[in-house]
Amino acid sequence: MTETTLLLTGMPRSAAYDELVPQVASVLSSCGGDVVAEMASVACLVHHAFGNLWTGFYRVVGPSLLRVGPYQGTLGCIDIPFERGVCGACARTRRTIVVDDVHAFAGHIACDGRSASEIVVPVFAPDGDLIAVFDVDSEHKAAFTNDDADGLARVVALLGRH
Numbered sequence: 001m002t003e004t005t006l007l008l009t010g011m012p013r014s015a016a017y018d019e020l021v022p023q024v025a026s027v028l029s030s031c032g033g034d035v036v037a038e039m040a041s042v043a044c045l046v047h048h049a050f051g052n053l054w055t056g057f058y059r060v061v062g063p064s065l066l067r068v069g070p071y072q073g074t075l076g077c078i079d080i081p082f083e084r085g086v087c088g089a090c091a092r093t094r095r096t097i098v099v100d101d102v103h104a105f106a107g108h109i110a111c112d113g114r115s116a117s118e119i120v121v122p123v124f125a126p127d128g129d130l131i132a133v134f135d136v137d138s139e140h141k142a143a144f145t146n147d148d149a150d151g152l153a154r155v156v157a158l159l160g161r162h
């Protein structure tokens with residue numbers, strides 16, 4: 001495999017995702033349908049594309065419990081109940097949540113004190129079941145926009161398709 005991580009900072013985000021999505025699709029086609037390999041590869045590619053603070057998955061492991069999955073960054077919290085944090089809110093509502101200032105979000109869980117803003121995107125199995133959430137954190141306030149919401153939704157929609 002000759003793929004390397006792309007650095008996609010310094011260009012409009014929508015254009016960045018237009019480059020990133022095909023690369024993710026190409027790498028996932030080599031994962032043999034292994035969801036851990038797929039999540040690890042997505043976390044790596046997205047993390048290095050944008051130079052985020054933390055990028056990774058929390059998997060649904062119970063009726064209302066998330067557990068950390070493949071990620072890049074400093075040590076993540078292990079378990080997050082659906083009623084806690086931005087990740088829990090995403091899992092409860094099954095909708096993408098963009099938080100411009102994590103300190104203004106009631107119940108935000110600070111795994112890394114440098115985190116200032118974040119986006120969390122739901123990940124669905126082909127049958128519509130919620131299988132995980134994808135969490136991206138930045139040390140800059142308001143780092144994420146609707147372009148990230150759209151782009152990351154395109155990225156995670158590639159999981160479990162091979």
Ligand code: SME
Binds near residue numbers: 080086087107110135
């Ligand atoms: N900030 C998240 C928790 C996960 S970490 O930041 C890696 C939240 O509030 O759900």
